[in-house]
Amino acid sequence: MNPRDRNILIGAIVAVVLVVVAYYVFLLGPARSRYARLQRQHSSKQAELARLESSVAHLNRVKQQSPRIQRQLLQLDKRLPNSPQIPTLLVQLQEISRASGVTQLSIKPGSPEPPVGGGDFSRIPITMSFEGSYDQMQDFYTRLLNLARLVSVTQVTYQPAGGTTGAGSGGGMLQVQIEAEVYVQPPIGQTGGGSAPPAPVTSGGAATGGG
Structure with missing residues (x-):
């Protein structure tokens, strides 16, 4: 190339x-x-x-x-109603007491209180006491938790109706006390009602409504 x-x-x-x-x-x-x-x-x-x-x-x-x-x-x-509605609650409690067969039902509502730990609602303590057998107490407790209104049980104590401490699940009658709470949606100061609690309700069988 x-x-x-x-x-x-x-x-x-x-x-x-x-x-x-x-x-x-x-x-x-x-x-x-x-x-x-x-x-x-x-x-x-x-x-x-x-x-x-x-x-x-x-x-x-x-x-x-x-x-x-x-x-x-x-x-x-x-x-969680927007008002205490205690009279309605009392009627419901009396109904479940009759349905479960317990007697001498006493209901003592307290005043609205702020929730423990805070929250946008109020709590109302309720003390209930009655007499009944162990099975009746269990039946009342179950019906209480199944109410249309939310009920939170904080303590249950019971003893033989005669007054001695300690009781089993035998057929004897028991003296029962249940501490519980119900709730209202508005916090304290917005419930629109006074702070005085309704009067206690006591009955030997069918109780009468309370304020």
Whole structure:
């Protein structure tokens, strides 16, 4: 190969290399960068779409459950009324005492107090005492916890009706005292009533309502 042909070949090779480099620098490189950027945007949009679809599915579930939630809210309003409603509670307690067969029911409501540890509600202590067998006491206790209104039992004490301490689950009569609490949604100062507790209610069988 003569020098002239060799120079032409070298020039052609250099030209091809320059074209390849220029293609990569000015075309392929930016195209690849743009493709990578579009891929990232696509992934981001896909993730956003997945979040939106999840939110829509959640909202649809909430919409479907709305009637059940409404019922639960209504039940909560009954369990946590916005006023003490002690007369209604006394009637309910008298009803479960008759249903369980206990006698000499005494109910002593206290005054509304702030909750231990704080909270947007008030608590009203209730002391109940009665006579009955062990099975009747258990029946009364179960019915008490199943009242429409929320009742929290804090202490249960009992002894034989004769006055001696200690009692088992035999058939003898027991003197029972239950300390419990009921709750009102507004905190102290917003219940709209006075601080004086209602008068105690005592009965030998069917009790009369109290204030």
